[in-house]
Amino acid sequence: xxxxxxxxxxxxxxxxxxxxxxxxxxxxxxxxxxxxxxxxxxxxxxxxxxxxxxxxxxxxxxxxxxxxxxxxxxxxxxxxxxxxxxxxxxxxxxxxxxxxxxxxxxxxxxxxxxxxxxxxxxxxxxxxxxxxxxxxxxxxxxxxxxxxxxxxxxxxxxxxxxx
Numbered sequence: 001x002x003x004x005x006x007x008x009x010x011x012x013x014x015x016x017x018x019x020x021x022x023x024x025x026x027x028x029x030x031x032x033x034x035x036x037x038x039x040x041x042x043x044x045x046x047x048x049x050x051x052x053x054x055x056x057x058x059x060x061x062x063x064x065x066x067x068x069x070x071x072x073x074x075x076x077x078x079x080x081x082x083x084x085x086x087x088x089x090x091x092x093x094x095x096x097x098x099x100x101x102x103x104x105x106x107x108x109x110x111x112x113x114x115x116x117x118x119x120x121x122x123x124x125x126x127x128x129x130x131x132x133x134x135x136x137x138x139x140x141x142x143x144x145x146x147x148x149x150x151x152x153x154x155x156x157x158x159x160x161x162x163x
Contacts, residue, residue: 029094031131034087034107043149043157045109047081052095057104059120066118085158100125107134115139
């Protein structure tokens with residue numbers, strides 16, 4: 001083997017090592033599933049936003065901050081506002097997270113631009129990818145859906161079959 005061949009082999013192995021290191025560095029995407037308390041709640045909801053926080057934060061504290069319209073703590077990530085139809089079709093409801101860290105996730109559903117539903121879950125470090133479920137319920141027990149939705153099923157709303 002001549003020096004040029006050895007140098008080429010060394011450069012190739014360095015490039016492969018760099019690519020492997022870069023691939024390891026990118027965290028996997030974690031799917032987030034939103035579960036509504038009822039079909040009517042899913043149909044009535046205009047949008048849902050998911051906030052991801054570093055560490056295990058009290059869900060009660062996060063929901064209380066949202067109820068009292070106070071700012072949330074700094075976030076690791078957040079999704080864009082997603083419609084229930086996008087959530088049902090698994091569009092954009094993933095976040096990239098390191099698997100060896102703890103997270104807390106808060107989901108807030110809005111109707112007419114107002115917070116109406118919220119749910120939270122804590123996700124301890126778990127080492128493999130799996131979907132995270134967040135059940136959302138009324139943010140304020142004194143509120144209720146005033147007008148029942150026109151659609152009986154979310155799939156009808158998503159397909160445009162409802163007035």
